[in-house]
Amino acid sequence: MLVASAACAGEIVLNSDQSDPAPKKAMEQLIADFQAKNPDIKVKWNNFDHEGYKSAIRNFLTADAPDVVAWYAGNRMAPFVKAGLFADVSDVWAANGLNDQLKSAAASMTIDGKQWGVPYTNYQWGIYYRADIFKDKGITPPKTWDELVAACAKLKSAGITPFTIGTKALWPTAGWFDYLDLRVNGYEFHMDLTAGKVPYTDPRVKAVFAKWAELVKPGYFIENHAALDWQDAMPQFVQGKAAMYLMGNFAVAPMKDGGLKQDQIGFLPFPQITAGVPVSEEAPTDTFHIPSGAKNKEDAKKFLAYLASPEAQTKINETLGQLPINNKSTVPDDKFLKAGFEMLANAHALAQFYDRDAPADMAKAGMEGFQEFMVKPDKLDAILARLDKIRAHAYK
Amino acid sequence: MGTSSPALPGFWKRNQRTFAPWLFLAPGALMFLVYVIVPVFQSVWISFHDWDGLGPKTWIGLGNYVELLSDDAFYTSLENNVIWLVLYLLAVPAGLAAALFLNQTVTGIRLYKSLFFFPFVISQVVVGLIFTWFYAPNFGLFSALIQALTGTQVAILADERLVTYGIIAAGLWPQIAYCMILYLTGLNNINPEQIEAGRMDGAKGWHLFWNIVLPQLRPATFIAVVVTVIGALRSFDLVSVMTAGGPYGSSRVLSYYMYEEALSEYGFRMGYGAAIAVVLFLIMMVFITFFLIRMLRQERNS
Numbered sequence: 001m002l003v004a005s006a007a008c009a010g011e012i013v014l015n016s017d018q019s020d021p022a023p024k025k026a027m028e029q030l031i032a033d034f035q036a037k038n039p040d041i042k043v044k045w046n047n048f049d050h051e052g053y054k055s056a057i058r059n060f061l062t063a064d065a066p067d068v069v070a071w072y073a074g075n076r077m078a079p080f081v082k083a084g085l086f087a088d089v090s091d092v093w094a095a096n097g098l099n100d101q102l103k104s105a106a107a108s109m110t111i112d113g114k115q116w117g118v119p120y121t122n123y124q125w126g127i128y129y130r131a132d133i134f135k136d137k138g139i140t141p142p143k144t145w146d147e148l149v150a151a152c153a154k155l156k157s158a159g160i161t162p163f164t165i166g167t168k169a170l171w172p173t174a175g176w177f178d179y180l181d182l183r184v185n186g187y188e189f190h191m192d193l194t195a196g197k198v199p200y201t202d203p204r205v206k207a208v209f210a211k212w213a214e215l216v217k218p219g220y221f222i223e224n225h226a227a228l229d230w231q232d233a234m235p236q237f238v239q240g241k242a243a244m245y246l247m248g249n250f251a252v253a254p255m256k257d258g259g260l261k262q263d264q265i266g267f268l269p270f271p272q273i274t275a276g277v278p279v280s281e282e283a284p285t286d287t288f289h290i291p292s293g294a295k296n297k298e299d300a301k302k303f304l305a306y307l308a309s310p311e312a313q314t315k316i317n318e319t320l321g322q323l324p325i326n327n328k329s330t331v332p333d334d335k336f337l338k339a340g341f342e343m344l345a346n347a348h349a350l351a352q353f354y355d356r357d358a359p360a361d362m363a364k365a366g367m368e369g370f371q372e373f374m375v376k377p378d379k380l381d382a383i384l385a386r387l388d389k390i391r392a393h394a395y396k
Numbered sequence: 397m398g399t400s401s402p403a404l405p406g407f408w409k410r411n412q413r414t415f416a417p418w419l420f421l422a423p424g425a426l427m428f429l430v431y432v433i434v435p436v437f438q439s440v441w442i443s444f445h446d447w448d449g450l451g452p453k454t455w456i457g458l459g460n461y462v463e464l465l466s467d468d469a470f471y472t473s474l475e476n477n478v479i480w481l482v483l484y485l486l487a488v489p490a491g492l493a494a495a496l497f498l499n500q501t502v503t504g505i506r507l508y509k510s511l512f513f514f515p516f517v518i519s520q521v522v523v524g525l526i527f528t529w530f531y532a533p534n535f536g537l538f539s540a541l542i543q544a545l546t547g548t549q550v551a552i553l554a555d556e557r558l559v560t561y562g563i564i565a566a567g568l569w570p571q572i573a574y575c576m577i578l579y580l581t582g583l584n585n586i587n588p589e590q591i592e593a594g595r596m597d598g599a600k601g602w603h604l605f606w607n608i609v610l611p612q613l614r615p616a617t618f619i620a621v622v623v624t625v626i627g628a629l630r631s632f633d634l635v636s637v638m639t640a641g642g643p644y645g646s647s648r649v650l651s652y653y654m655y656e657e658a659l660s661e662y663g664f665r666m667g668y669g670a671a672i673a674v675v676l677f678l679i680m681m682v683f684i685t686f687f688l689i690r691m692l693r694q695e696r697n698s
Binding site: 055058061062079080083085168169223227228232360361363364369372375386389393 | 448449450451463466468531532533534549551552553554555556639640642643644645656657659661662663664665
């Protein structure tokens with residue numbers, strides 16, 4: 001494990017967790033381009049693995065801070081902001097016109113009216129479906145809840161499980177809850193709920209689960225999903241045993257690796273439930289920040305400014321296969337990303353994801369509750385009562 | 397250290413026997429003090445605070461312990477630890493049976509012994525992964541077997557009623573091997589004259605085993621029980637690898653719950669985690685005290 005050492009003038013130390021091949025490559029390119037543009041600044045990059053990074057960041061922010069760190073928007077950065085470990089970078093935003101160019105993610109980067117980092121990529125969530133199976137069974141992609149339930153019934157009677165899901169790691173359940181809540185009650189209610197302002201025993205929360213039960217009770221999800229990771233649930237989709245998968249856009253690559261062709265996969269935004277609720281979407285955002293203890297803040301700010309620029313975001317997302325935040329960037333030429341960009345550009349608001357919008361202990365308990373509900377929908381009242389008990393101390 | 401060191405000749409010579417053992421113990425004792433004893437007290441200290449590991453610590457006295465008392469997840473973990481403790485002890489008789497079975501002279505017995513001992517040598521994480529695949533629905537051997545027998549699939553690790561037993565079964569595999577080795581060594585040290593004498597008096601089979609062999613294996617039994625009890629209470633790696641405490645927290649044990657609350661992605665409640673650790677420590681202390689008293693008593697008697 002590399003340790004951030006004191007950087008000399010003209011050197012910035014950057015810590016991040018881009019251990020997967022595509023992000024690693026994107027990062028290498030970004031650093032090379034930045035150094036080409038700023039020959040007097042050298043970037044020293046320490047790359048960590050995902051899991052290790054989550055605890056390592058707490059250590060190096062307090063002990064020996066690098067100049068730039070990778071992290072996430074919304075509530076995931078809140079503890080560091082509140083502990084005074086992230087530096088305020090509002091000046092970078094103001095000097096580079098970012099309030100306009102990064103508008104879509106501004107809310108999730110702002111705490112107490114200041115910006116604490118720079119977002120550079122996100123990706124859409126939605127329902128990926130087997131276009132060939134839909135065509136074969138004469139199903140048109142559903143736009144409303146009733147159409148979705150009807151499509152599920154049709155698939156089920158044809159011996160195909162409508163939805164695949166793997167809930168072992170819990171977070172896939174949160175995708176479902178978020179989308180149902182965004183469609184039943186809307187973004188503002190969802191934000192109030194994840195901010196702890198609404199009890200989980202509220203009838204509006206129960207309404208969300210009532211909709212969910214319409215898919216759980218008839219067996220529209222695959223069996224034994226609690227024993228599977230999200231990747232383990234993929235073969236069902238690829239083999240055509242299941243026809244739909246609510247997932248982030250990163251699921252497309254394994255679908256293609258599994259042997260599906262581009263035209264066998266379709267993408268549809270999560271159908272409307274309550275008429276008149278403005279359509280919001282899930283779009284988890286990755287970010288870079290400057291720690292308060294950074295030794296070379298001046299050059300670190302140059303790096304963030306470069307990272308925010310349209311051309312840098314175009315290039316990095318080209319490699320990542322994700323969406324740029326900067327509205328002057330070009331979207332990679334890919335049918336799913338184009339559809340996702342279209343969807344996010346027209347969204348009323350963007351949620352970060354349950355485990356980034358809610359504080360950690362609430363998120364954990366909440367997702368366990370969602371998983372339990374998907375296995376035992378009848379225990380709903382007990383689950384919600386338990387969640388409310390946790391809410392009482394999670395938002396102190 | 398020359399043999400005729402001029403410094404403090406009289407004093408050193410007179411007290412050499414008293415000091416030497418302490419000098420030899422010093423490095424180890426110092427390490428133990430700094431890295432084990434002091435942290436134990438530090439954990440207790442942290443457990444009286446509300447602390448996220450970053451900001452300042454806030455003193456809340458027994459607040460964490462009060463919260464524990466009304467925490468469903470804590471009771472689930474405690475209950476699972478009890479199940480672990482009871483079932484894990486099966487490793488002792490099972491290990492003894494395996495040792496008796498392997499304690500014979502046939503060709504290739506060494507190979508069989510090695511194969512039986514093998515699970516203890518591989519890492520617990522690997523054991524966990526192997527069993528996860530073994531139980532996995534759709535492609536696991538166990539699940540295929542159940543399907544062939546009953547026609548329905550059972551996902552052990554996704555079923556809250558079965559999951560803890562499924563993990564314990566995985567844990568027993570290496571634990572039995574360990575107890576077996578302890579007993580094999582014990583069997584090697586058995587006094588053959590006593591066996592002969594027993595045989596002459598007409599003791600056979602079960603009688604011989606129960607009255608003559610087993611008493612001589614007492615030291616091995618003692619160690620096997622101690623190691624198994626402690627192993628059951630600190631079970632962590634298998635739970636972490638196989639289920640991460642799931643489904644919905646039903647396979648949590650105390651040590652994993654402590655890790656979740658204090659150190660995992662959704663935790664960072666250091667005080668609360670420390671309180672769980674203290675409770676686990678106290679439970680262990682009950683057993684360890686009991687073992688120590690027994691050991692000291694035996695030492696005195698011999």
